Amino acid sequence: MTSSASEAHELELRPFFHAGVAGRVFSLLVAPPRGVPRRGGVLFVPPFAEEMNKSRRQVMLQARALATLGYGVLLVDLYGTGDSEGEFAAGRLDAWRNDLVAGCRWLGREGFEPVVAWGLRWGALLATDVLRTLGLRRLLLWQPVADGRQYMDQFFRLRTAASMMRGGARETAQDLRRQLEAGATIEVAGYELHPELVRANDNLRLDAPPGGCVVDWLEVVRDADTQVSVGSQRMIASWRQTGVDVRPAAVVGQQFWATVETTVAPALIEHTSQSLSGHA
Amino acid sequence: MDRAATLDEVRRVLRDTLQLGRRADALTTKSQLLGTIPELDSMAVVSVITAIEERFGFTVADDEISAETFATLGSLTDFVDDKLRV
Numbered sequence: 001m002t003s004s005a006s007e008a009h010e011l012e013l014r015p016f017f018h019a020g021v022a023g024r025v026f027s028l029l030v031a032p033p034r035g036v037p038r039r040g041g042v043l044f045v046p047p048f049a050e051e052m053n054k055s056r057r058q059v060m061l062q063a064r065a066l067a068t069l070g071y072g073v074l075l076v077d078l079y080g081t082g083d084s085e086g087e088f089a090a091g092r093l094d095a096w097r098n099d100l101v102a103g104c105r106w107l108g109r110e111g112f113e114p115v116v117a118w119g120l121r122w123g124a125l126l127a128t129d130v131l132r133t134l135g136l137r138r139l140l141l142w143q144p145v146a147d148g149r150q151y152m153d154q155f156f157r158l159r160t161a162a163s164m165m166r167g168g169a170r171e172t173a174q175d176l177r178r179q180l181e182a183g184a185t186i187e188v189a190g191y192e193l194h195p196e197l198v199r200a201n202d203n204l205r206l207d208a209p210p211g212g213c214v215v216d217w218l219e220v221v222r223d224a225d226t227q228v229s230v231g232s233q234r235m236i237a238s239w240r241q242t243g244v245d246v247r248p249a250a251v252v253g254q255q256f257w258a259t260v261e262t263t264v265a266p267a268l269i270e271h272t273s274q275s276l277s278g279h280a
Numbered sequence: 281m282d283r284a285a286t287l288d289e290v291r292r293v294l295r296d297t298l299q300l301g302r303r304a305d306a307l308t309t310k311s312q313l314l315g316t317i318p319e320l321d322s323m324a325v326v327s328v329i330t331a332i333e334e335r336f337g338f339t340v341a342d343d344e345i346s347a348e349t350f351a352t353l354g355s356l357t358d359f360v361d362d363k364l365r366v
Contacts, residue, residue: 050323154330160342161329162322165314172342189323222296229334254299258327260319261299 010034011067018076018102021095023085026077027103029110030063032070039070041112042140042276043104043130045123046078048155049088049191051257055120058256058264065273072112076103089185089192093126093200100130114138116276121145121257125204132209139215140272143257146235148204158189206235211243216275220265221250247275281364287357293331294353298324309354314347325350338363 010033017024032038044059046052063073077084079099080091107115116138119127124144131139145151156173163171179186180195187193209215217236219228227233228250236246253265281289287309295304298319313320320328328350329340340363349359 154326157326157329157342158323161325161345164345164347165322165325167347170343170346174342258330259297259299260321260324260327263299 011064018099018106020079020084020099020102022079022090022092025079025085025099025103026083027106028075030060030067030073030075032067032072036068036070038072038111039277040072041104041107041110041115042066042071042073042118043100043107043115043127044073044075045100045117045119045127045130046076046081047121047123047257048151049081050189051121052081054259054262055257057262058269059120061264062269062272065269066276069273069277071116071276072107072110074103074107074112076100087192089194091194091197093197093204097126097129097133100126101133104130104134104136116140118142119144122148122151122201125206128206128209129204131213135210137213139209139213140276141215141217142268142272143219143255144206144217144232146206146231149202152198152201155188159187162189208239208242208244212245214245215239215247216272217246217248218268218271219248219250220253220255220268222252224252226250283357283361286361286364287353289335290332290357290360291353293328293335297327297331307353309352309357311353313352313356314350320350332360336360336364338366 012031014029014031016027018027044063047055059075063075066073076099078091078096080086080088104115115136117127117131117136118140119125120142122145124141125148127139153173156176159176160171160173163169176186180198183195185192185194217228217232219232228248236248239246249271251265251267251271253267254263256263256265291304291307294300294307298317329345333340349355
């Protein structure tokens, strides 16, 4: 952790369980130190499956940095993941969505308003959804996934690669989709995927938030002369046409959600904190 | 992109994706990858494929890759080279 011991002491870390739709949902509030004026809340929407495990350190560092600025940051373990109740196979998109909406309302009741929806990777899809449901005005996207179905196909690749390495018969994404259509739960990289979850994920698209919303769209790149991806640029242009105030930036760092060892991207934290404190 | 440049770029992809650091500098076309580099598990294989797609601007279908593709740095570079020629 970059924060000093004294700062860590001053920040309030409040873990608690929420009574979720399907069961108890573990949540952690990272709250500002006493005496720091409150700016609002931030609801974090995690990435999918293993990407969250790899991102924990980066996310926690960012949550602490934002709390120091006066934000109450709520980190929620989706039902069936992390310290929440349930198995991954029991995870459903509707329940996750409802639990996130409940978390956001809780932040408001605790006095952390307005709330910024913060989504990492696949979490960007749900964060945008929560923003629309609750009429939030500010979105923070980290390396957003644009298409749920394409993302699922990429996730299936983990199993394809595993079968390739065993040297046995190779399973393709199409093979796995056939099994799902027949109603089977399939296991990918240690995660049991229920067909209903995959079907709901397939339908997720990163749609433009309502006009007037402010969106920080941040991507981590390898070198300083690289821009946000071509696909993102296209989407940002179309969002702007509908009156969304998109603020894209590419920052140099490690793609911490995908690296083998735990890594962090300090420049991403710095940019995010500056942007949310109004000094970007 | 000539083969030497492709080789260099594939080596960079491996270095960045697997965090090999300076160990990557020692990799030659004959260096064994799968089964030899401990970081190269199935999740890392997927990360490498995705990074190659992004870096070289092509899409890799599931049935295009096999364990042989990841046998050595040379075989992986050949694969990228072939894809770039299509």
